[in-house]
Amino acid sequence: MSRLLRAAPPSTRGPTDSDEDSPIGTPPTRNVVLTTVVSTAVAVALVLLTGTAVLVLGLLVFLPAFAAARCSPRxxxxxxxxxxxxxxxxxxxxPTGRIVDRVVLSLFAVAFGALAxxxxxxxxxxxxxxxxxxSTAAAMQRQIxxxxxxxxxxVLVDGVYEPLQQDKLVGGDIYDVAATPWGTRVLIGDVQGKGLPAxxxxxxxxxxxxxxxxREPTVTSLVDALEGAVVRHNDDALGxxxxxxxxxxxxxxxxxxxxxxxxxxxxxxPYLLHAGDVTAVGVGTEHVPLGLAKLVDEPRTVAWFAFPAGATLLLCTDGLTEARSPDGAFYPLEARLSGRTDTADRLTSSLVDDARSFAAGVQQDDLAVLAVRRSPHRAL
Structure with missing residues (x-):
């Protein structure tokens, strides 16, 4: 039976006691001290130039407000x-000036400091x-x-997953790998639409x-099970x-x-990269998407293709192939794959970087790119 392992678990550093005193993103204390001293020096210089101590020094009252926006409470x-x-x-x-003005300015300084x-x-x-x-969302993503x-x-499967909305860790693109008694099954898919329903x-x-x-011994029966899941979800959605x-x-x-x-x-x-050649893999009959099988009167069938040792299978969603340049041209995936000899992790990340550059940095859809290679433990 195949076993599913995570080849390289990501680092998961949690907050420590020191993080509370020096939250991530706050400037070093020496920079805060330097900024405060420089601001004070500027204010004192203005006092000497204008001779208006109360009004000029009053500008420093607002310095704690800037500190509150960037610094730690300490x-x-x-x-x-x-x-x-x-x-x-x-x-x-x-010695000069109304006592009321001086008291009010002093109270403002204390109040602004406390509020800051x-x-x-x-x-x-x-x-x-x-x-x-x-962190909770990331934990949920690792389960999904x-x-x-x-x-x-x-197989060894590596890749890149980037949802369109960066505040959401999961989008409409999906992938998964399952080690089963009948070998390894690999899924990549793309749900129609965007947002929480997708x-x-x-x-x-x-x-x-x-x-x-x-549970299912054949790939076609597995796909039929996925079809049933989509149909049930749609029935609930209609309700x-x-x-x-x-x-x-x-x-x-x-x-x-x-x-x-x-x-x-x-x-x-998928595209097969082997010995410097790039080939679009023949998938036999192009079946309808999951959820639409009731519209056609033909069962889904399996196709076979050669996947030799040393080759790489590239799987992707249309977030890669439909990336568009400013003049409206689509990303030429097959041409950009030609001649690449990257490792699995570098292949997917370099393609995503290349597509992002092609689209002038604009991501138009969820994006999933997988590189599948024969496991180094498997001898054919």
Missing amino acids: QTAMVSTWVCAIVIIPVALQ VYASRARISREAELVRLR LRPLPMLTDD IGMAIDVVGAFREAAH RGEPERFVTALVLGVDGAVDTQVVSCGHIP
Whole structure:
């Protein structure tokens, strides 16, 4: 039986006690001190030039507000204390001017300092909450889409996954790898549409794949199970007044044999890179996407193709192939693959970087790119 392993788990550094005192993103204390001293020196110079100590030094009252926006509460308190001393002492010693003005300015300095420290604490607390929420979302993503790379007895799968909306860690593109008694099954797919409804469909399809891959002995029966999951999701969606969706998908079956099975459900065909050549893999009959099987009267069938040792299979979604340049041209994937000899991880990341450069840095859709190679432990 094949085993599924994660080849290189990502680093997961959590917050430590020191993070609370020096939150990530706050400037070093020496920079805060330097900025405060320079600002004070400028204010003092203006005092000497204008002879208006109260008005000029009053400008320093707002310095803690800038500290609250960037610094830790401890740094903000330091700046506030310094500003209070710089403002209140000269004002108190000034022999001229109304006493009321000097008292009001001193009270403003103390009040602004206290509010700045409070604002800094509130900002740090809010940022910490956002970090916790994002950590929770990342943990959920690892359950929905397992981190890459993944290794089984048959294949090593690496790649890049980038949802269109960076504040969402999961989009409408999906992938998964399952090590089963019949070899390794690989899924890549693309849910129609965007937003939370598309993510809901993605979760259902991935869940169905993980369950059916270990139950169904053939790739076609596995695809039929995925079809059933999409139909059930659409039935529930109609009951809630939501539109039906379909899913383009490509399912591979890889075992110890040279030939590999593939069923395409309206998805972009894979590319085989071997010995410097790039070939679009024939997927046999181009079947309709998942969720649309009721519209045609033909069962889905499996196609076979040679997947020799040393070759790389590139699987992707249309976030790569439909990346467009400013003049509207689509990304020429096959041409850009020609002559590449990168490792699996470098192949996918370099392609994504190249497509992003081609599209002038604009990402137009969710993006998933997988590189599949024979496991180094498997001898054909």
